[in-house]
Amino acid sequence: SYELTQPPSVSVSPGQTASITCSGDTLGHKYVCWYQQKPGQSPVLVIYHDRKRPSGIPERFSGSNSGNTATLTISGTQAIDEADYYCQAWDSSTGVFGGGTKLTVL
Amino acid sequence: QVQLQESGPGLVKPPQTLSLTCTVSGGSINSDNHYWSWIRQPPGKGLEWIGSIYNSGSTYYSPSLKSRLTISVDTSKNQFSLKLSSVTVADTAVYYCARGGEVEQNFDYWGQGTQVTVSS
Numbered sequence: 287s288y289e290l291t292q293p294p295s296v297s298v299s300p301g302q303t304a305s306i307t308c309s310g311d312t313l314g315h316k317y318v319c320w321y322q323q324k325p326g327q328s329p330v331l332v333i334y335h336d337r338k339r340p341s342g343i344p345e346r347f348s349g350s351n352s353g354n355t356a357t358l359t360i361s362g363t364q365a366i367d368e369a370d371y372y373c374q375a376w377d378s379s380t381g382v383f384g385g386g387t388k389l390t391v392l
Numbered sequence: 393q394v395q396l397q398e399s400g401p402g403l404v405k406p407p408q409t410l411s412l413t414c415t416v417s418g419g420s421i422n423s424d425n426h427y428w429s430w431i432r433q434p435p436g437k438g439l440e441w442i443g444s445i446y447n448s449g450s451t452y453y454s455p456s457l458k459s460r461l462t463i464s465v466d467t468s469k470n471q472f473s474l475k476l477s478s479v480t481v482a483d484t485a486v487y488y489c490a491r492g493g494e495v496e497q498n499f500d501y502w503g504q505g506t507q508v509t510v511s512s
Contacts, residue, residue: 287455287456317497319497319498319499321439321499323439328488328502328503328504328505329439329488329499329502330502331498331499331500334493334496334497334498334500335496335497335498338496340500370438372438372439374439374441374498374499376497379452380441380452380454380455381429381431381441381444381452381454382441383431383438383439383440383441384438385438386438386439
């Protein structure tokens with residue numbers, strides 16, 4: 287079965303840039319979404335189609351996808367961005383989520 | 393604004409069947425270019441896609457759950473449902489329903505989630 291691999295944790299200082307990676311076989315040939323989940327809350331879509339932002343998502347969130355790796359980048363990271371982040375893609379009509387990355391804003 | 397709300401028992405005994413319903417408001421479950429999905433999250437763990445149903449009636453299930461899973465739609469009630477049979481403690485999780493976009497290939501609206509505990 288298809289797998290997406292994320293680092294368990296990423297730390298960033300306020301105002302700096304955070305990068306969260308998601309790896310999978312030929313992932314660049316698939317569309318990747320990213321979801322933000324804060325404790326006790328439902329996930330929120332922050333990036334779809336690799337790099338598109340839904341309405342209401344701040345411009346500091348951006349995405350890219352090439353080769354075997356997709357990346358979520360948060361520029362000028364704020365304390366409110368501290369959360370778990372999950373990548374997601376489709377493989378043969380099967381939904382696949384990465385294991386999640388806990389972003390800590392120190 | 394589309395809203396989704398899960399409902400169903402919070403406690404299920406093994407090896408009974410877990411049944412949940414998702415009620416959609418603010419939009420039609422018959423809307424073109426959308427699919428309706430179930431996703432779960434075991435305690436302290438990550439998200440797991442369970443399955444999706446399209447307006448055509450086509451269903452797609454997680455290979456690991458396929459033998460125990462049924463997802464269906466009731467258009468008259470604007471609801472879709474999940475049935476997972478022969479549950480074990482490993483099925484304990486927060487269960488989310490979500491709407492997906494066929495073009496966008498995302499999950500753009502989520503329910504608040506419902507905790508289901510499997511215990512005798």
